[in-house]
Amino acid sequence: AFPGDASWLASIAPEEANFRQALEWSYARGDARSLSELSGGLVPFWITRAQPIEGLRWLERAIAGDQDLPAILRAQCRETAGYFLLQLGDLAAAAPFIYEAVALARACGDLRLLRNTIQTQGNLATAQRDFARAMALHIETEHVARAVAAESPNGDFYIGAQLGLQGLVAQQAGDTATAIARITAGMSYLRAPGGRRRLGMLLGELGIIQIMIGQFHEAAPNLLQSVALTWHTGYDRALARTLQGVGAVAAAT
Numbered sequence: 001a002f003p004g005d006a007s008w009l010a011s012i013a014p015e016e017a018n019f020r021q022a023l024e025w026s027y028a029r030g031d032a033r034s035l036s037e038l039s040g041g042l043v044p045f046w047i048t049r050a051q052p053i054e055g056l057r058w059l060e061r062a063i064a065g066d067q068d069l070p071a072i073l074r075a076q077c078r079e080t081a082g083y084f085l086l087q088l089g090d091l092a093a094a095a096p097f098i099y100e101a102v103a104l105a106r107a108c109g110d111l112r113l114l115r116n117t118i119q120t121q122g123n124l125a126t127a128q129r130d131f132a133r134a135m136a137l138h139i140e141t142e143h144v145a146r147a148v149a150a151e152s153p154n155g156d157f158y159i160g161a162q163l164g165l166q167g168l169v170a171q172q173a174g175d176t177a178t179a180i181a182r183i184t185a186g187m188s189y190l191r192a193p194g195g196r197r198r199l200g201m202l203l204g205e206l207g208i209i210q211i212m213i214g215q216f217h218e219a220a221p222n223l224l225q226s227v228a229l230t231w232h233t234g235y236d237r238a239l240a241r242t243l244q245g246v247g248a249v250a251a252a253t
Contacts, residue, residue, distance in 0.1 A: 030065065141162045
């Protein structure tokens with residue numbers, strides 16, 4: 001399951017109360033493994049429902065008792081806790097979780113896990129405005145994603161995500177040409193299952209860039225498609241930014 005992919009959400013959402021009961025039961029019994037596995041499994045649900053605070057609460061409880069669990073589980077929970085803290089704007093609290101997750105992933109040699117953890121470290125570097133470091137991390141993640149794409153479900157999605165993230169880093173660093181090239185390249189991979197949320201966000205960012213360089217007519221269809229893709233995905237910040245872009249196009253034309 002990928003965040004924003006509506007194909008599974010309708011069947012999962014009615015079970016939310018049962019998931020909470022299972023989490024409470026695992027926590028009350030001190031069942032660290034069940035708590036970690038269930039918390040990790042619910043991450044796409046929490047992301048799609050825009051529930052970072054609830055997700056973080058359970059992940060922190062899982063991490064507090066996971067010292068004897070396998071490195072893969074420990075890395076997964078730390079990476080996602082760091083991701084949620086980034087979403088909440090707490091970079092100082094996110095960093096230790098993310099750095100530990102990357103170290104665990106490198107130690108256990110799981111390339112899919114490494115792909116996910118380095119991506120989040122790249123997002124942290126972007127938030128810290130260390131754009132050179134962020135670009136290097138997202139390029140490394142792209143290489144790992146390509147290495148495991150053939151054996152990963154929807155492996156192209158991860159390649160597209162990394163190209164898109166490289167474009168967003170270039171955009172913030174002021175390199176418009178690279179931003180457009182990487183975002184455009186990334187979108188071609190994201191028309192796969194699970195890519196809806198990321199594709200909608202990248203279309204919106206491409207439209208914003210086009211507005212900034214005066215390409216209002218080119219921006220309009222990208223922004224409108226972005227709105228259509230992100231309207232029901234829980235990606236409220238991306239949707240708000242895209243709607244601002246639509247307003248800018250309307251005002252200019």
